[in-house]
Amino acid sequence: MRVCILGGGTAGWMTASALSKKLKNVINSITLVESESIGTVGVGEATLPHIRLFNEGLGIEESAFMKQTEATFKLGIEFCDWGRLGDSYIHPFGDFGQSINGVAFYQHLLKLTKHGDYGVLDDYAFGISAAKNNKFQLPKGGKTPLQQAFGYAYQFDAGLYAKYLRRFSESNGVRRIEGKVVDTVINEKSGDVSSITLDDGQQISADLFIDCSGFRGVLIEQVLKSGYQDWSNWLPCNRAVAVPCERQTHLSPYTRATARQAGWQWRIPLQHRTGNGHVYWNEYISDDEAVSVLLNNLDGPALGEPKQLFFKTGRRNHFWKNNVVAIGLSAGFLEPLESTSIHLIQEGITNLLELFPHDSTSPLDISEYNSRMSLQFERVRDFLLLHYVATKRDDSEMWRYFTNMTLPDSLQQKIQGWLHRGYIQRYQFGAFLPPSWIAVMMGQNLVPQHYDPRVDCSNFEQVKRQSQAMRADIAGAVQNAKSHADFLKAIGAASNTELLRAK
Ligand SMILES: Cc1cc2nc3c(=O)[nH]c(=O)nc-3n(C[C@H](O)[C@H](O)[C@H](O)COP(=O)(O)OP(=O)(O)OC[C@H]3O[C@@H](n4cnc5c(N)ncnc54)[C@H](O)[C@@H]3O)c2cc1C
Incomplete structure (x- = not known):
């Protein structure tokens, strides 16, 4: 099998790492195409404990990984003002x-x-x-x-994690190509994608394509028209604005999600900064007001301009269609209230490894993959x-x-x-x-x-x-027990002098 992964965000590089490590003798070649001019979503910093299994499976050493991704430990999520104003509890x-x-x-x-x-x-x-x-x-x-x-689990800089996994994948033989997909060639008989064409004219053929192109769903939606189940009647928040801020002295080992009038706000402490974002429903708050709510509720001075993100909650009708498997934001999106997106990427990869085609895709495997992933998405939605x-x-x-x-x-x-x-x-x-x-x-x-x-x-x-x-x-x-910061220092996971000064 020749595999082509479209996209170099967290999903693309996680998939490339896992396939190159676990299916070395099964896959002839793995090519990853990404476009720096399009870029990545660049948020997504809190995870679930399952990610430790993913890293362990790749043979990644915890303290080295934490140091390079500015990671902190995560013991849960503190929910403030959810049951009633003034309430708080930790999951x-x-x-x-x-x-x-x-x-x-x-x-x-x-x-x-x-x-x-x-x-x-x-x-x-x-x-x-x-x-x-x-x-x-x-x-x-x-x-x-x-x-x-x-x-x-961990809280980390998702951009640094993708870079870390890129080095890992390339050392395992993954070939990266910079370029933008502008066209595709479809096999008329099977309906499969035969090749993709890049803006410089290069054509890349493969037997299996993994679509990690983010919200665009370049192959799974724009080409194969998988269709989308819209769940915004249940989870109507449809926008987010995100900004990092200076980290304050204490390094808390948990994420915070504070309910707001028209959504909720996250706070994710990393070693070098704190990630923040306001997820909201634009029906009941304007974009400018949403930014004000965010900026008025930061621990310290903002580091940069707030970044706006748009989304529609739901999932693709088919995660795997013909010879294209969608993993990551191209597969669907559920708001990050319980840090589940990277976990769903991991689920997609795990199921793909278990159902990886021998020499060509089988309708049985495709149907099994789709029903497993549908349930995973529905459970998270509930x-x-x-x-x-x-x-x-x-x-x-x-x-x-x-x-x-x-x-x-x-x-x-x-x-x-x-x-x-x-x-x-x-x-x-x-x-x-x-x-x-x-x-x-x-x-x-x-x-x-x-x-x-x-x-x-x-x-x-x-x-x-x-x-x-x-x-x-x-x-x-x-x-x-040691303080969180002291523990990071003790295991050699502290990345910078800021943290070494922290309590
Ligand atoms: C507001 C918000 C908060 C989030 N918070 C969390 C969190 O706390 N925890 C969590 O687990 N997840 C979180 N997520 C989700 C997380 O960010 C994503 O799941 C994760 O980053 C994976 O993204 P991705 O790789 O699928 O897509 P992207 O990061 O968008 O990457 C897409 C890739 O495809 C490439 N590409 C696209 N089109 C083309 C083309 N035509 N040609 C070539 N290349 C192309 C791009 O260049 C890029 O490399 C959050 C998401 C949002 C929106």
């Missing part, structure tokens, strides 16, 4: 507390809170307590199971929508829009099961496991009517003692 990567007599701890907490102050879920997760105190340690550094029961509907907010047009919404059946059932007696209906696919759903539902005051009846089979006095011991275990460990 961590990991579970809460430890099961007691085979029943998940959050079920016991539902009973405990009816009998006094036993804290909130946040107090039973090491990752959350560490995040709130700007501390970090690796899970394997924990001395008890509770101190090890968390995951972590999880994002949960944040907007599990709320008491009705203080602006946008929030009132969500109070009258008909939800997708899959989400409606999930919420009903939770409210009924606190269980999380299982999905077949999806990045977010039950603890994530529990974090958001509890964090946004969606409290079940009943707890699991098995809770009443445990000795209540013992449960109280155990819960106090869990909180003490976590609090003690967090106190002894």
Whole structure:
């Protein structure tokens, strides 16, 4: 097989790295075409823990990678003002507390809170307590199971990550060509793309094309007319404005998402700067007002001019059509509220590796790939929508829009099961496991009517003692942990003198 990847953003270089490493003996040649004059989206800085598996699979060493991409550790996302104005909670990567007599701890907490102050879920997760105190340690550094029961991801400069992976791919034999695709040749019989033509007249033929051309979807949409499922009735935010600012002294190991009147604002601390952006629905706020909201809510002075981005939430009808596979923004877009875009790129790559054609594409593989990716996108859509509907907010047009919404059946059932007696209906696919759903539902005051009846089979006095011991275990460990900045320095991941001065 000869493979041609169109696009050199995060999606293009992640795909090139993975294919060149994992399918060395299967692929004859990999060519990546990108156009510097078109450029990349250039935002996309927070990730999910799965990316560690991706990097490990390439043999990337963590501290060297973090140093070169100005990366920080991410223990979760702090959501401010979502359930109600003034509320805040952290969605961590990991579970809460430890099961007691085979029943998940959050079920016991539902009973405990009816009998006094036993804290909130946040107090039973090491990752959350560490995040709130700007501390970090690796899970394997924990001395008890509770101190090890968390995951972590990274926040990094996506442009530097793409450059890092470009070096990796080129050293693995990927050929990069600078140029703009201006035409394509289609095989009339099969409908496949035979070759692409660049603005300098060069023609590149391949057996399989990976379309990583971003929102344009040059091959999957402009040429093959895959079609787009528009989900903006559920997730109507359609614009963003982004600007980095100077980083303040403390280096927090988490992303923040603050709900606003017509959208929400992100804050992503990197080593050399803090990334910020305001995602909004232009129906209820003008572009100028959106910029003002962003600039009025920065930690420090802005570094540069705000950059405007336009999008429509949804996904392609076909992620893989004929001999073209769309990965990245060309496949679809869901707002970055839970940092899922790079994760969906990873899912696309993982599924492509599993279903990679022997010598020509097979309709069976294509159909399997498309149904897996459709579910991945739908699961993320439901999880994002949960944040907007599990709320008491009705203080602006946008929030009132969500109070009258008909939800997708899959989400409606999930919420009903939770409210009924606190269980999380299982999905077949999806990045977010039950603890994530529990974090958001509890964090946004969606409290079940009943707890699991098995809770009443445990000795209540013992449960109280155990819960106090869990909180003490976590609090003690967090106190002894290094600050996030010191941890980065200790493992050789600190990139610059700014950070070396930071607390
Ligand atoms: C506001 C916003 C915030 C985001 N935040 C996050 C986040 O926190 N976490 C996260 O995981 N994701 C986030 N994302 C998504 C993330 O930015 C993207 O998923 C990621 O950057 C991948 O982009 P891409 O490579 O698909 O496309 P792009 O970065 O747009 O790259 C497209 C490539 O195709 C090339 N190209 C296009 N047309 C042609 C042509 N005709 N000829 C030749 N080359 C061409 C371009 O030159 C470029 O190299 C965010 C996205 C937005 C819009």
